[in-house]
Amino acid sequence: MALALSATLHTSFPDAVERTRKALSDQGFGVLTEIDMQATLKAKLGEDMENYVILGACNPPLAHRAVTVDRQIGLLLPCNVVVRADPDDPERVVVDAMNPQMMVQVADQPGLAEVADDATAALRAAIDALKADATKN
Template sequence: MNYAHSITLSAPFDEAVRLTREALAAQGFGILTEIDVNATFAAKLGPEVAATLGDYLILGACNPPLAHRAITADPNIGLLLPCNVVVRRGPGATETLIQAIDPATMVQLSGQEGIQAVADEADTRLRAALDSVQATAAE
């Protein structure tokens, strides 16, 4: 099962992160969590391990009205929230990969009535954000 929507940019990592944040905000998503995996690996596993990873950032994106609808439909859905968006670039890479979770994963795991509509709207918004990032980076 493919559980991610992905785009690849020629843009540098920092620019890809900026564009991603802006596009998510334009779609009503705030960033609740931010995990710099490279920094965490460097601190916990050593700089040599982090160096093999490259840049890797996980953004926990949340659209509050959608999250409210999802939690109301299935209180257990919080286990799958927020919607993770990953921006990563391997060492020496010339492109940056941006991935967003496919909200259909929530539907498959929950099975509760009401989750499908929320997942569909979240999917539309996440895809629009990725499309926006790709269009803006191409300018």
């Protein structure tokens, strides 16, 4: 099973982050958290790295369904979406969304399969929208 649903964009990093936020919003996800790994690692460790942002995306109806099945599933929420510059190609930005099917594998609760299927469909639609936009540019 793939860890992520992914799209590759040929755009600037700020544009990729903005487009990712919009694609997630169009599928009912809000961004609850944003972690700038580049800035954090520089500030805390003095280490340099390429642009790398983790967006904590949440679709409230899906999250509610998931925690109704298993209260501990909150450990796997929100759905992380990483927007990262490709260190080998400065013209390329990769967007990786956590594959919600991992939730089913980890929790092994029968009721989570349907929620994971719905979350996968929504995240796949967001990733597919980014891919479609990428082909237009």
